[in-house]
Amino acid sequence: MSASFSISNCPVCHCTDFITFKDVPDWLVSREVFEISQCASCGFKFTNNAPLENDIGPYYNSEEYVEHSDTKKGIIFSLYHTARKIMLRYKSKKIEKLGVGKKLLDIGSGSGYFMHHMAGKGYATAGVEISEKARSLCQKKFDLAAYTPAEFLEKKLDTDFDLITLWHVFEHVYTYNEYFELFHTSLKKNGVLILALPNSDSIDAKMYGKFWAAYDTPRHLWHFTPKTIEAFASARGFVLIQKHRLPLDPFFNCMVSASYKKKFTVLPITLTKALWAYLVSLTNIDRSSSLIYVFGKSDEVEETQNFT
Numbered sequence: 671m672s673a674s675f676s677i678s679n680c681p682v683c684h685c686t687d688f689i690t691f692k693d694v695p696d697w698l699v700s701r702e703v704f705e706i707s708q709c710a711s712c713g714f715k716f717t718n719n720a721p722l723e724n725d726i727g728p729y730y731n732s733e734e735y736v737e738h739s740d741t742k743k744g745i746i747f748s749l750y751h752t753a754r755k756i757m758l759r760y761k762s763k764k765i766e767k768l769g770v771g772k773k774l775l776d777i778g779s780g781s782g783y784f785m786h787h788m789a790g791k792g793y794a795t796a797g798v799e800i801s802e803k804a805r806s807l808c809q810k811k812f813d814l815a816a817y818t819p820a821e822f823l824e825k826k827l828d829t830d831f832d833l834i835t836l837w838h839v840f841e842h843v844y845t846y847n848e849y850f851e852l853f854h855t856s857l858k859k860n861g862v863l864i865l866a867l868p869n870s871d872s873i874d875a876k877m878y879g880k881f882w883a884a885y886d887t888p889r890h891l892w893h894f895t896p897k898t899i900e901a902f903a904s905a906r907g908f909v910l911i912q913k914h915r916l917p918l919d920p921f922f923n924c925m926v927s928a929s930y931k932k933k934f935t936v937l938p939i940t941l942t943k944a945l946w947a948y949l950v951s952l953t954n955i956d957r958s959s960s961l962i963y964v965f966g967k968s969d970e971v972e973e974t975q976n977f978t
């Protein structure tokens with residue numbers, strides 16, 4: 671058996687005592703079952719024994735891995751592409767309201783849609799993307815170049831960013847401490863870090879259990895909740911400033927989860943569940959399917975922030 675990725679200390683509270691949370695198959699590619707473990711002290715969840723970073727490539731080999739695709743076939747993926755347009759506007763409005771500067775680094779920039787959208791609003795954008803195919807699409811389609819993660823980690827990029835964004839990306843990152851250190855050094859004094867993450871405390875996670883699409887083992891290594899990401903970031907010099915819903919995620923997650931459960935044909939039931947998940951999130955943001963977290967550097971926030 672090949673070596674696997676495991677952690678011996680909780681990245682949030684350093685506890686060494688873990689319990690089994692759930693066994694979750696890789697529905698998308700391999701059908702292998704991975705255990706999600708949970709810190710017995712703080713509740714932080716992670717995929718235990720995921721493949722090592724050098725061995726994870728084949729687990730992304732799915733035509734259906736829409737994050738890097740630019741195709742428009744199938745109902746879920748057509749909806750995904752339409753949703754992307756709506757979400758680009760939603761994200762940019764939230765960002766413009768922050769009132770910080772306009773130098774932006776998007777990590778996990780994919781085919782460059784977000785960079786392109788923000789460039790159209792006057793932002794100077796840089797991207798970091800692991801997939802060569804996505805980097806080349808980004809160049810071809812938008813004439814925007816993205817760096818490789820190695821170039822980012824080797825500090826070959828400019829610094830002094832006003833914003834660093836990771837849209838559903840950080841849950842894939844192996845070297846989380848290196849990344850957080852670089853977030854800190856690459857951001858200006860008043861800069862903000864924006865992480866969009868699935869919420870394993872969400873109502874749709876509870877409804878679908880091991881079929882929940884956003885467990886996405888073994889590609890998702892970390893299964894944050896509002897509580898655990900706040901503590902995780904706080905331990906690394908960041909303080910939470912704002913939280914926002916990602917209002918379309920319950921619909922996307924419920925539809926993909928239902929397809930894993932082979933219940934996608936019962937569309938009205940799936941949509942009712944998604945609507946319920948959305949309505950619950952309106953009354954309790956911490957039960958949202960996914961959240962956008964806005965962090966500032968903790969040593970700067972007190973004197974600088976007037977965020978609403």
Ligand SMILES: [Zn+2]
Nearest residue numbers: 680683709712
């Ligand atoms: Zn812990």
